[in-house]
Amino acid sequence: MSLTTTSNLIDGKQTAEDIKAEIAAEVAALKAAGKKVPHLAAILVGHDGGSETYVRNKVLACERVGFASTLLRYEDDITEAELLAKVDELNHDPEIDGFIVQLPLPKHIDPEKVIEAIRPEKDVDGFHPMNIGRMVAGLPALLPATPSGIVELLARQGIKTSGKHCVVIGRSNIVGTPVSILLAKNLDTANCTVTLCHSRTQNLAEICRTADIVVAAIGRPEFVTGDMVRPGAVVIDVGTTRVADATKKSGYVLKGDVNFAEVAPLASAITPVPGGVGPMTIAMLLLNTLRAAKGEIYPR
Numbered sequence: 001m002s003l004t005t006t007s008n009l010i011d012g013k014q015t016a017e018d019i020k021a022e023i024a025a026e027v028a029a030l031k032a033a034g035k036k037v038p039h040l041a042a043i044l045v046g047h048d049g050g051s052e053t054y055v056r057n058k059v060l061a062c063e064r065v066g067f068a069s070t071l072l073r074y075e076d077d078i079t080e081a082e083l084l085a086k087v088d089e090l091n092h093d094p095e096i097d098g099f100i101v102q103l104p105l106p107k108h109i110d111p112e113k114v115i116e117a118i119r120p121e122k123d124v125d126g127f128h129p130m131n132i133g134r135m136v137a138g139l140p141a142l143l144p145a146t147p148s149g150i151v152e153l154l155a156r157q158g159i160k161t162s163g164k165h166c167v168v169i170g171r172s173n174i175v176g177t178p179v180s181i182l183l184a185k186n187l188d189t190a191n192c193t194v195t196l197c198h199s200r201t202q203n204l205a206e207i208c209r210t211a212d213i214v215v216a217a218i219g220r221p222e223f224v225t226g227d228m229v230r231p232g233a234v235v236i237d238v239g240t241t242r243v244a245d246a247t248k249k250s251g252y253v254l255k256g257d258v259n260f261a262e263v264a265p266l267a268s269a270i271t272p273v274p275g276g277v278g279p280m281t282i283a284m285l286l287l288n289t290l291r292a293a294k295g296e297i298y299p300r
């Protein structure tokens, strides 16, 4: 099925543009009031192709909304101690409102140690245990961008979540675990009954078929097939794996975790890859940076 003939597509790209326009309006108001514009910094270690693209897009998104941005690049032989020292510099730089360390990091660096070193009030990825803990407790927090982007996308598409059974596939700290927590929260935009499935789950296909909403976040291309989805279900595809394809100029095609050709005809609504969840991740990162700059979660 071609994207252009599918009417049940959830347009994450447009929704992200709408959010960016709202942020840009706030930034313009800050500027007009003579206030400092939000400043996002990003640390990129090494030369992973995907990470290069995502960080470039984050910098471009900052320009689009009127934020200042700083990109700090390091070779993949940077030591953990050196990286932690850079994190500490950003923690203490009054010009920087929030920063991220692009993941994945090289194997010799412990990502948990790096994330824990970020001051929670500057953790605009929402990965620090303090922000995760506050989210779990239902306290104001800088929320992880992809999970909050999924909830926001469902809300802005007018997709009802209250009382629905949501099956999340994948339990990563970045997406699967936090999105399952957010979707189960007693919020107008959530209130789902959530089942979190993972590599040890038995009868996965059977469980998926009971879902009103499927969130696929396992990083395995086209893992979710037509036989796993109930007709009428909403399908959210978080995967963005680059699969080698010599016929493409880039040398790869981007694949989601959902077999789009099989699942799209069944789903009442489905996110495409690209153009679904990915752009929302960047829009929500900008929103977190604005919140950090305004001291909304942790007053300055």
Ligand SMILES: Nc1nc2c(c(=O)[nH]1)N[C@@H](CN(C=O)c1ccc(C(=O)N[C@@H](CCC(=O)O)C(=O)O)cc1)CN2
Binding pocket: 050, 053, 054, 055, 057, 100, 101, 102, 103, 104, 125, 145, 146, 174, 240, 254, 273, 274, 275, 276, 277, 278, 279, 280, 281, 282
């Ligand atoms: N520090 C972080 N690292 C990583 C995160 C994160 O949220 N913070 N998430 C992912 C990667 N990611 C953000 O950094 C990300 C992934 C995909 C997209 C996106 O817009 N994808 C496009 C396609 C882009 C392409 O051509 O490859 C789409 O789906 O339309 C944005 C951000 C892991 N690391």
